Amino acid sequence: MTSIDQVPYVEHIGMTRQYWRDIILGVNDGLVSMLLLAAGVVGGGLDADQVLLTGVAGAIAGAVSMAAGEYLATKSQDQVLVAELDLERTHITHYREMEVAQIREMLTEMGVTAGELDVVAEALSRDDETLLNAMKALEFGVVDTERRSPFKAMVMSGLLFLGGALSSVLPFLFVEETGVGLAWSAALTAIAAIRSAKRNKFLATKRHHTVTAIACFDFNTRSIKRHAAKHTCARGMCQGNPYSTTSTRGPK
Numbered sequence: 001m002t003s004i005d006q007v008p009y010v011e012h013i014g015m016t017r018q019y020w021r022d023i024i025l026g027v028n029d030g031l032v033s034m035l036l037l038a039a040g041v042v043g044g045g046l047d048a049d050q051v052l053l054t055g056v057a058g059a060i061a062g063a064v065s066m067a068a069g070e071y072l073a074t075k076s077q078d079q080v081l082v083a084e085l086d087l088e089r090t091h092i093t094h095y096r097e098m099e100v101a102q103i104r105e106m107l108t109e110m111g112v113t114a115g116e117l118d119v120v121a122e123a124l125s126r127d128d129e130t131l132l133n134a135m136k137a138l139e140f141g142v143v144d145t146e147r148r149s150p151f152k153a154m155v156m157s158g159l160l161f162l163g164g165a166l167s168s169v170l171p172f173l174f175v176e177e178t179g180v181g182l183a184w185s186a187a188l189t190a191i192a193a194i195r196s197a198k199r200n201k202f203l204a205t206k207r208h209h210t211v212t213a214i215a216c217f218d219f220n221t222r223s224i225k226r227h228a229a230k231h232t233c234a235r236g237m238c239q240g241n242p243y244s245t246t247s248t249r250g251p252k
Contacts, residue, residue: 018148019156022070026157027196029066030164034059035189038168042178051178055169059162067158075150081142088135092128099135100125106138167192 016023037058041051092099104121112120124134136142171184 018146019152022153022156023160024196025070026066026160027164028193029062030059030161031167031189031193031196033062034165034168035185038172038182038185042182046178048172048176048178048181051181052169052172055165055172059165059169062165063158063161066161067154070157071150071154074148074153078147078150081140081147084140085132085136088139089128089132092131092135096125096131099131103131103134103138110138164192 034055038051038055041054046054088099100121103124104117107117107120107124123130125131167188168185171188172178172181175181175184
């Protein structure tokens, strides 16, 4: 059983954390760009059916553009990383001493003490593959589990753009007055944006809140115990209370 003095173990977000950039960009672009598109064509005098058709076309075009752009961007970034790692592998083969010196310098900057430096550096450079993995994490800031899949990034960006576009497009499916439809679009978009922001804030801070809540509960519990102990001692009833500095084990 976990005591109140222990901080509970909280799981990480998981394997989707490296795609939150795509999630936020996709939803935000769908919300904002489609609302502005709807406002523009409503202001141009189009009727509800024309606005709906324009919105559907814009949502599809935006989703395809977002998906293609995210795929190319993520793929290009990964190709750059692969090329850098190939070069790093060459450096390790032909300039191993320089690479070991570099990793020792990085370990020192991380706070590894002089007494531990030789042991840690030797462990990380015991063979070429281990040294490459260490340099990948320390020099390039990359671990394999955090690398982004271009396909997954593409799918998330495209689909979430469509999801964000729904709030601006759907109202024109049910109303004939474009002004009313635009008002509904603006309201739904604002609600979706606020909920999205709150969701992101919750994910970013829930671990902090959990730890803080436990710490506050522990602090308050201890404060109550100390207050009760002082009150008891003030009445001359200290009997071995661990929170009292004048406790006794019984009558003298």
